[in-house]
Amino acid sequence: MEIDNTTKNHDSIGENHVGTSADTPMKADAFKLTSAEKIEIIKDDVRHIMETLGLDLTDDSLSGTPNRVAKMFVNEIFGGLDPQKKPSASTFDNKYKYGEMLVEKNITVYSTCEHHLLPIVGRAHIAYISNGTVVGLSKMNRIVDYFAKRPQVQERLTIQVVKELQKVLNTEDVACVIDAKHLCVNSRGIRDIESSTVTSEFGGQFKNKDIKREFLDYIKLDTTF
Numbered sequence: 498m499e500i501d502n503t504t505k506n507h508d509s510i511g512e513n514h515v516g517t518s519a520d521t522p523m524k525a526d527a528f529k530l531t532s533a534e535k536i537e538i539i540k541d542d543v544r545h546i547m548e549t550l551g552l553d554l555t556d557d558s559l560s561g562t563p564n565r566v567a568k569m570f571v572n573e574i575f576g577g578l579d580p581q582k583k584p585s586a587s588t589f590d591n592k593y594k595y596g597e598m599l600v601e602k603n604i605t606v607y608s609t610c611e612h613h614l615l616p617i618v619g620r621a622h623i624a625y626i627s628n629g630t631v632v633g634l635s636k637m638n639r640i641v642d643y644f645a646k647r648p649q650v651q652e653r654l655t656i657q658v659v660k661e662l663q664k665v666l667n668t669e670d671v672a673c674v675i676d677a678k679h680l681c682v683n684s685r686g687i688r689d690i691e692s693s694t695v696t697s698e699f700g701g702q703f704k705n706k707d708i709k710r711e712f713l714d715y716i717k718l719d720t721t722f
């Protein structure tokens with residue numbers, strides 16, 4: 498059966514690679530408006546929601562909320578939709594010939610579930626095996642934070658982090674495990690406060706059973722957050 502690609506409409510976000518299902522689905526005109534213009538429009542939308550709910554926006558505690566929420570959406574919790582904000586990952590030559598696995602664990606994840614626009618809170622753990630290039634440690638935390646600052650599903654977030662690091666480090670040998678709580682599951686709906694979601698992506702050598710085991714042993718999947 499032929500797949501009709503015209504129905505997919507998954508545009509990449511300002512980079513010249515071919516769109517894949519790992520990309521955040523964006524409209525072609527996603528960056529036609531400036532951030533300031535987006536804030537003005539969203540402000541009206543939030544005001545409309547609040548007024549529809551029956552809230553009195555002349556109350557001094559509520560009057561600033563539309564502007565506050567609009568700024569928070571554009572500049573903070575969805576700021577990672579803007580490719581200009583992608584962290585530049587400084588890489589270095591692996592002069593010391595460190596050939597073992599490097600693990601950056603317990604990276605804090607604050608994201609937003611794209612189905613309910615409620616928080617996702619958890620930890621990411623990243624590992625890579627150097628192919629001659631090493632990346633500054635903090636850049637791994639920054640890459641997680643950049644992709645987390647979007648409406649997300651956890652599966653896509655995990656894949657986006659791995660793909661970005663594979664590109665930066667020029668190797669397939671990158672892995673990421675995310676363990677996170679979804680407030681859409683914990684605080685509403687089924688209201689299961691204890692459950693959390695684990696997702697993983699294992700590239701290159703990390704598909705090997707022993708290498709995967711070494712990584713999982715380092716992170717010991719401690720779920721206290």
Ligand SMILES: Nc1nc2c(ncn2[C@@H]2O[C@H](COP(=O)(O)OP(=O)(O)OP(=O)(O)O)[C@@H](O)[C@H]2O)c(=O)[nH]1
Pocket residue numbers: 610611612649650651652679681682685686687
């Ligand atoms: N796979 C996946 N599902 C998610 C993620 N975040 C939220 N969901 C799920 O998305 C689903 C949306 O289901 P719907 O039935 O459309 O929404 P709903 O009626 O609010 O569902 P309930 O949460 O069961 O009340 C829910 O089952 C959520 O738990 C995620 O990161 N990955």
Ligand SMILES: [Zn+2]
Pocket residue numbers: 610611612613614615679681682
């Ligand atoms: Zn949700």
